[in-house]
Amino acid sequence: xxxxxxxxxxxxxxxxxxxxxxxxxxxxxxxxxxxxxxxxxxxxxxxxxxxxxxxxxxxxxxxxxxxxxxx
Numbered sequence: 795x796x797x798x799x800x801x802x803x804x805x806x807x808x809x810x811x812x813x814x815x816x817x818x819x820x821x822x823x824x825x826x827x828x829x830x831x832x833x834x835x836x837x838x839x840x841x842x843x844x845x846x847x848x849x850x851x852x853x854x855x856x857x858x859x860x861x862x863x864x865x
Contacts, residue, residue, distance in 0.1 A: 807819075
């Protein structure tokens with residue numbers, strides 16, 4: 795297993811509900827082949843699961859969840 799890339803920069807996203815609590819950016823990428831599965835993985839499933847969301851590496855001035863704010 796490759797060593798995970800860990801994001802060490804701490805970014806304050808304020809009170810943006812899409813970037814705090816359970817939605818806050820993940821700081822490292824993991825490869826966990828021995829992950830316990832409760833239930834059953836469908837037999838016809840072939841692929842990978844990726845967490846998809848606003849997982850920004852840094853705060854982008856003028857951008858809000860992928861949209862650029864123009865004045």
